[in-house]
Amino acid sequence: MKVKYLIEKIEGEAELEFDFKNGLVDNVNISFPFYRGIEEILKDRDVMDALVITPRVCGICNHAHLIASVRAIENGLSKAGINIYLTQKAISLREFTLSCEIVHSHFKWFYLVALPQLLNLDGIKKPDNYILKASWASTNIVKALAIFSGQWPHASYAVPGGVSCDPTYEDIIQAEALVDEVTRFVENELIGMSIDEYHKAKEISNIKGDMATIFGMMAKQNMKEKGKSYDRFVVLGEHPIFQSGLYNKKYSNDISFAHIKEQTQHNSKAKSVTYKDMCYEVGPLARAILVKNDFILNLHDKYKDSALTRVYARLDETIRLLVYMKSLLANLNVKELSCTLAKMPKAFEASGVGIVEAARGSLIHQSIIKDGKIQKYNIITPTQWNLSSGTQKEAGVAVQAMKGSVSIKEATFVFRTFDVCSVCTTQ
Amino acid sequence: MKAETKRGKKKESIIKAALTLFSLNGFHKTTIPDIARRIGMSTGNIYNYFASKDILAQEIIKYTSEVLGTEIRKINQQETLSTHEKIHKIVEVYFTMATKKPEMIEYFLRVYLSHREVFVGECDKMICVAGFITEIMIFFADGVECGDLRDQDFFSAFGLFMGYLGGMAFLNGEAILPRALEDYIDDIAYNIYNALKA
Amino acid sequence: MAKSTKLKILWLQSITCNGNTHSFFSHPDFVTLMQKFEVIYHPLLDSVYSLENVINKKLACDILVVEGAFRETGMQKANQEIYAIAKSYAKKAKHVITVGNCSTFGGVFRLYDTESIGGFCFNDETPNEAYKLFKKKLISLPGCPAHPRWIGNLLSMILSQRQILLDNFHRPLEVYGYNAHAGCPRSEYFEWKVDSKNYGHKEGCLFYEYGCQAPYTHANCNKILWNEVSSKTRVGTPCFGCTEPYFPKKDLWHTNTLMGIPASMPMGVPRRAYLTITGIAKSFSIKRLNEPIIKYKK
Structure with missing residues (x-):
């Protein structure tokens, strides 16, 4: 039995076509309907224009696009x-704004x-707050x-050699x-305790x-068993707080860009991407695994890459980033140069x-420049x-995670633990 | 109002006299009493108009720049003219001035450019020739905008145009040119246009 | 349930990055403000109707907000052309608001295919077919994205039935009557023609070399500030002119010049007037403006 479902609202639009077998999700076709052609728009433009145009890929993660394009x-x-x-000042400012x-x-x-x-x-009505x-x-x-960046969304304050501020x-x-x-909001509302206490808490149940x-709700829905995918992770971006590398049963820091391949998919305007022809998960869970965050590793030992672990990793990252951001500001030396490239x-x-x-994982920008103009982006x-x-060989990460779901509601929740963003998927 | 006009006219006659003397006898050799004598004024009265010789010198350059600027402005405002035609007219204006009022061009070449120490403070950089420079800038900007002239740095274009004209006026002043200055207008306008065109 | 007397808002997205939606969400009073309306559909807020309802049913709507660029065919949602849907709601709405540069003029996404993609009522500065139909109720809020307060205040003004004066492109004058240069802390450097030497400094004006379009861009960014704290020029980034029909121009970080003279003049200033003032200002070297504002001790 095939059933179509439209993801909408905050994430943009995506269409999921579910294939049920014996009452369980057997396969899902994910399609993102519209291509906007940002890569084409950039052709023949001055290389610096990328700093203004590429943030317009996405209203949510525009700043990550800016930092990727300046890099x-x-x-x-x-x-x-x-x-x-x-x-160090420029590095810290970029780290700070990206973390924000x-x-x-x-x-x-x-x-x-x-x-x-x-x-x-x-089936509960959600509170208004x-x-x-x-x-x-x-x-x-x-x-x-x-x-520091002048505005959000769509700032362009990162320039080659540093920042403009x-x-x-x-x-x-x-x-x-x-x-x-x-x-304070996180302490009062999100975790109900101080961040120090949070770091000492060994069990989820203490939070x-x-x-x-x-x-509580995820336990009720048995999310520690749901949403499991290949348990393969990759982190590609270099940041002081993250560790780039690969995890597929064991850790590897030896990543070669040549192994990353993009492939067009029929039925969708989005291209799939693989490392050594295999699907990998990116995002907060991947980052927590690669940086060997004890808290998450602990959960991962017990529940693998379940929806629970994934959700937890994203929330835990929020807290760690806030602490990191404070330390970046505390150590910022205003006497250093903002931008070192004179011309x-x-x-x-x-x-x-x-x-x-970026919020949802590793973001890659590649450009070929000729005569100061963008040839290919x-x-x-x-x-x-x-x-x-x-790919032909294996289902995508989220598809694999949704397999075995008992309902569309359950499957789409699993889908959303990856944090959907359709506008990014089809630039 | 009437008194103002009278004062303005007096001022202009001092400037004109000084202009002639400065370019004839040189800036340092000309004194305020010389100028006073030429227009039949008392030396003390001249100081009512210009507090010093340096200030007088600055006023003169402003005056000549305005005169030349006004002429080029008239050309700039003729929208039907092509850029080549405008160049022709600017060359014509400049050479006519060099022939009919040689003291003005002479003053620019021999006093303004040779005695930079005098043109400081309120006359720093190119402020005293702003009336003329502004019009040349507008001529260039219009020329680039309509696609006739190649875009480049202002001074590389300005130097080519004005250096050329100044050089010809200088040769003429030294009586080196075999022909009358106006005989060169066509060729020079043609050369300038070819050098600057898009 | 009692019938709501609130004005009904329908927020429709076409070819977009969702930037205006997220910009508006950063309005400090977003939630309170939106509670004054009945939200038929909005990309972030819960609404009574789903997108499929919007597309299939003919719902009532007082204010239609459109975000994103449009094309007649080829931009579908749930198998329906979004342009046709937007037009059918625009017909019954009392107000049509194009939010962002894309929905107003075509913006960034128009560049992909200028033949078929444009704004809802304008293609760059040219009014299109839809303009004729909706000009009486059209209000444009271009910007990439539109500032949260531009959107919020306009909705409040509609609600409180205040007078909204518009310019030629139907942009509210209270916002777009200013230029982005007004309120720029670097304006003293503009007045005295002191260029920014490089990126990353508090000092210097970005108009002469770095492409700043603030003096001829209609917007009050430097008056009301972004996210209540800053603006592009305050952090040393040039204004890219994102409220104008020609956004985004080419070579965004370079000032277009004609023989070294800025090609575009500050709003309403004749070239001769500008050059006269410039010539004078440039002749003076103001020591203070050529030194750092703050010299921190080592």
């Missing part, structure tokens, strides 16, 4: 023999998607982001106050707040790759890893 330009310049280095966006996105996912969808699965919480927390954390201590203090406010609510070379040839960890988004229908 691609910098990588290209380096390979063309131009000395590129960033001051990830945290903001996790809040939206949790309060606008995950909690309401679970309640829906349980979830949208208020999502709004308050995400608004305040992007405000901290905007202090030159903050004062006063700016930093304002950002610190906002991070403090959001941290309170809205996180307790979601785990962009006028006409140069280069091919560069820029990879960052290619974007591989996190959701292409997680949400493709798969």
Whole structure:
């Protein structure tokens, strides 16, 4: 039996076509309906234009696209023999603003998607204050982001060699106050305890707040057994707080870009992506596994890559990022240069790759530059890893995770534990 | 109002006299009493109009720049003219001035460009020739905008245009040119256009 | 259930990045504000109807908000052309709001295929067929994205029946009557023609080399600030002119010049007037403006 289901609202639109066998999901075809042609739009444009155009791929993770595109330009310049280095100040500012966006996105996912969808699965009417919480927390954390980037969404403040802003201590203090406010929100609402206590808590059951609510419901739905996929993870972006590498039964830090392959899928405008012809999961769970986060490893030992582990990893990351963001601000040295590249070379040839960890996982931008103009631009988004229908050889990560679900409601919840973003999937 | 006009006219006559003397005898050799004598004014009265010789020198360059700027402005405002035709007219204006009022061009070449130490403070950089420079800028910008001229740095274009004209005026002043300055207008306009065209 | 007397809002998305939706969600009073309306459909808020309801049923709607660029055919949702759906709701709505540059002029996504993709009522600056039908109720809120307060305040003004004056492109004058340069902390550098030497400095103006379009971009960004705290020019990024029909121009980080003279003049300023002032301002070297504002001790 085939049944179609339309994913809509926050995530954009995707169509899932379920194949049921004996009352269980046997296969799912995922299609994203519309291609917008960002890669084509960039052709023949000045290389710097990518910093303005590529954020327009996505209203939620635009900042990650900005950082990926500036990294691609910098990588290209380096390979063309131009000395590129960033001051610690520029690195920290980019890390801070990117983290703000990830945290903001996790809040939206949790309060606008995950909690309401679970309640829906349980047949409970959701309390009105979830949208208020999502709004308050995400608004305040992007405000901290905007202090340095000028605005959110769609800032372009990262430029080759650093950042365009030159903050004062006063700016930093304002950002610190906002991070403090959001941290207080997390402590009061999300986990119901201080972050110190959270780090000492060894069991999920000790955690309170809205996180307790979601785990209660997930336990009821047996989510520690549901949503399991291949248990393969990849992290490609280089960041001080993350560890790039691969996990497939064992760890490997030896990643070669040549093994990453994109492939078109029929029925969908999105391309699937594989590493050595295998599907890998990207995102907060992958990052937690690769960085060997004890908390998550513990859960993973017990429940593998279940929906529970995945949901937990995303929330745990939110908390860790807030702590990281505070330390970035505390150590920011305003006396350093913001941007070290005095002048962009006028006409140069280069091919560069820029990879960052975005809210939903590794985001790759590749550009080929000739005469200072973009010849070819290619974007591989996190959701292409997680949400493709798969290859001829194996089903996609999310498809595998949905197999065996007893209902569409259950399967779509599992689907949403990956945090869907259709606009990113089809640029 | 009437007094103002009278004062303005007086000022202009001092400028004109000084202009002639400066370019004839040189800036340093010309004194305020020389100028006073030429127009039958008392030396003290001249100081009522210009506080020093340096200030007078600055006012003169502003004056000549305005005169030349006004002429080029008239050309710029004739929208039916092609860029080549405009160049022709600018060359014509410049050479006519060099022939009919040689003291103005002479002053620019021999005083303004040779005594930069005088043109400081309120006359720093190109402020005193702004009236003229502005019109040349507009001429260039219009030319690029309509597609006739090649886009480049302002000074590389300006140097080619004005350096050329100034050089010809200088050769003429030194009586080196075998022919009258106006005989060169067609060729020079043609050369400038070819050098700057898109 | 008692029949709601609230104005009904329908928010429809076409070819979009969802940027305006997320921008609006950053409005500090988003939830309170939206509670004053009956939300027929919105991409983030819970609504009584699903997208399929919107597409299939002919629902009542007072305010239609459209986000994203349009094409007559080839942009479907649930097997229906979104353009046809938007037009049918626009016919019955009292107000049609195009939010963002894409839905107003075509924006970034128009560039993929300028033959078939455009704004709801304009293709760049040219009014299209739909303009003739809806011009009486059209309000444009271009921007990439539109500022949350532009959207929020417009909805509140409709609600409170205040006078909304519009410009030629139907943009509210209270927002777009200003230019993005007004309120820029770098304006002193603009006045005295002191360029930014490089990225990453508090000092210098971005108009001369770095492509800043603020002096001729209609928007009050530097008056009301983004996310209540900042703006592009405040963090050393040029304004890219995202409220204008020609956004995004080519070479966004470079000032278009004609023989070294900025090709576009500040709004309403004749070239001769600009160059006269520039010539004078440039002749003075103001020491203070050529030094760092703050020199931190080592």
